[in-house]
Amino acid sequence: MDAFIIRSSKKRKSSPDPAPAHEESTDVKLAILSSLHPSVDPETLLDILLAHDGDVEATSRTLKARLPKKPGSGTASAAQSSLRSFGVGLDGSASTPSKRAKILSRKGATLHLYDPVDISEHTPCTIIHNFLPSEEADSLLRELLEESKTFEKITFKLFDNIVSSPHTSGFYVGSYTEMQEQKHEYVYNGARMTDVRTLTPQLEKVKARVQETVNGEIQERIRTHYGGKKLQYQSPDPWTPNAAFVNCYNGPQESVGWHSDHLTYLGPRAVIGSLSLGVAREFRVRRIIPQDDDPSPAAPIPTLPQTTTPIATTAPTTTTTTTTTTTTPAPPTPQDPNLTGQIAIHLPHNSLLIMHADMQEHWKHSITPALTIDPHPIAGNRRINITYRHYRPDFHPRFTPRCPCGVPAVLRVVTRRRENRGRYFWMCYAGNVPVVGREGCGFFRWAEFDGDGRPVGGGLGVGEKEKGVEGDKDKSRTVTQETVIERGSK
Ligand SMILES: O=C(O)CCC(=O)C(=O)O
């Protein structure tokens, strides 16, 4: 289920992960604007935002006033760019460093990747094209198109307004018992989910295949990217999905804003298997903490091979991607596209995208609105996406800490304050539930896990602290609560 949390810019004392207004403001403002104007591409948003001296409201007014939208202002899913648009030439050369740095740091610049090798190298994801036998994919698509007729939009809170997610979704679990648990014990955005379904036979069958592939790819990732050792807090157990969220994007404008998937019920270092069917759309990812700043000692920094020509200039149907890599790993450099900008991964019909254990804590993702799409012979304008997830028994809601508000807390990770980066914590969620006027209480508790991501001390956290004690040692400082749009408790 989708949700987007908006944490208002009200002063708040409890967050261990404050974002000084000036530091994050452009990102945050862009996220807000993109949520309010999903049809306008980030580059245009940035330009208009800059023209209004960073004033979100004025920008939003201008955007509203300029409807109908100018042709060419949106993001076409088929838009092409390559590493060259980041200043890197085919031979690995670059334009002048200052020019290159400027291009690289420009928000809104997007690197489009199609080739599985590029994707695996530059993002925490693996893509497998033509995953299912084509008849199986088509038949699953048909089934889910039918199911999606009764999917609903998710409501969330935005600036004290309650708004709906820009797409619909449905939630599936393995058994009747799990369905009852989901309805009566799990909490999403401060509310119970009323429409929980059991996995259809086809979803069940595909789940087994996804499970097998994902487990193989997890091992491959460990071998090729983590130096042969799983990440700290990553589970050593096989990944066993027991739930699936199915999203339906009906038409080019339907989207999902920037978010990380909530870890509350998945635990740290979650892995997600995401199957795309129907219309091809862009899945965008962007790093939220620097690559050379991974806080967990057992989490080796993935080494990026020096890529000389990872250039994708055409859509996958006519794949002419050329990738040449040297064998010498190089530390991230300023021209590394992973450090700046967004990366667009193109998700055609019947592709499986694996979001690895280094994804949710360090990256955000979105499905960007498109100007145009290529209709799919079965799905028309629709895209169906299934995310298979493992709801961990040791993260069952009976263990979720509750704050004085009575709303179960959510599990988050510190991404901003360097000294605590990578630490997990539980925080109050009440300010984000879709009830106008409902305020959060500022509840905060560190969450502690063993190296395998299991809660220590029998519960989901130890060392409860008063608000902000460890997280915000500088007590004299008033913390500005982050204002972020993100995906809720899926
Ligand atoms: O539609 C997609 O590919 C991504 C959906 C997603 O991010 C989610 O369900 O959390």
Ligand SMILES: [Fe+2]
């Ligand atoms: Fe997601």
